Amino acid sequence: EPEVTQTPSHQVTQMGQEVILRCVPISNHLYFYWYRQILGQKVEFLVSFYNNEISEKSEIFDDQFSVERPDGSNFTLKIRSTKLEDSAMYFCAGGQYSGGYTFGSGTRLTVV
Amino acid sequence: AQSVSQHNHHVILSEAASLELGCNYSYGGTVNLFWYVQYPGQHLQLLLKYFSGDPLVKGIKGFEAEFIKSKFSFNLRKPSVQWSDTAEYFCAVNVPSNNAGNMLTFGGGTRLMVKP
Numbered sequence: 001e002p003e004v005t006q007t008p009s010h011q012v013t014q015m016g017q018e019v020i021l022r023c024v025p026i027s028n029h030l031y032f033y034w035y036r037q038i039l040g041q042k043v044e045f046l047v048s049f050y051n052n053e054i055s056e057k058s059e060i061f062d063d064q065f066s067v068e069r070p071d072g073s074n075f076t077l078k079i080r081s082t083k084l085e086d087s088a089m090y091f092c093a094g095g096q097y098s099g100g101y102t103f104g105s106g107t108r109l110t111v112v
Numbered sequence: 113a114q115s116v117s118q119h120n121h122h123v124i125l126s127e128a129a130s131l132e133l134g135c136n137y138s139y140g141g142t143v144n145l146f147w148y149v150q151y152p153g154q155h156l157q158l159l160l161k162y163f164s165g166d167p168l169v170k171g172i173k174g175f176e177a178e179f180i181k182s183k184f185s186f187n188l189r190k191p192s193v194q195w196s197d198t199a200e201y202f203c204a205v206n207v208p209s210n211n212a213g214n215m216l217t218f219g220g221g222t223r224l225m226v227k228p
Contacts, residue, residue: 004155031214045216048214093156
């Protein structure tokens with residue numbers, strides 16, 4: 001069964017550093033998403049991406065965050081200057097249609 | 113905006129016991145409903161989903177859920193749990209639209225432990 005692949009599985013970074021989280025969606029997916037889950041809290045929507053542009057974003061997705069799909073396969077989430085409160089599990093998801101999702105295994109980001 | 117509540121945060125059952133996990137949502141219009149499972153150390157996997165039609169939905173691994181519109185509920189059930197069902201279960205909703213965003217709103221999750 002095709003999978004959504006996320007790398008790295010765990011990243012530790014110092015506060016203020018930039019991080020890039022990478023996702024390889026399933027090849028026929030058209031819709032792409034990032035979600036995050038802070039330890040002990042709900043899974044929260046960050047951003048959705050379709051047709052090479054952001055289609056929706058949450059209040060969490062401020063100017064420190066950006067997404068891109070530079071080569072038609074990888075889908076990345078960049079955090080420009082990490083804060084302690086950015087520590088979370090970040091999930092990439094993709095789908096062929098709006099409303100259908102396959103999630104990746106997640107990247108655990110720890111900001112120290 | 114829609115919201116989702118899962119009132120049971122932790123459930124402990126013995127093998128062969130029956131399971132029902134509650135999920136309530138708040139939104140006045142049409143919604144799509146989902147249950148996801150997350151086994152320890154693994155990614156979110158779709159158990160089942162409801163878009164329209166028969167409100168009793170059957171999913172993988174013997175799970176089912178019933179959409180009761182009047183109660184804004186979408187409870188997950190399994191008649192006989194196994195030790196391998198130990199996981200965290202998430203209810204989620206989205207609002208069907210032509211908007212390509214179509215974000216999922218998740219409940220807080222229910223951690224199920226099945227004792228052998």
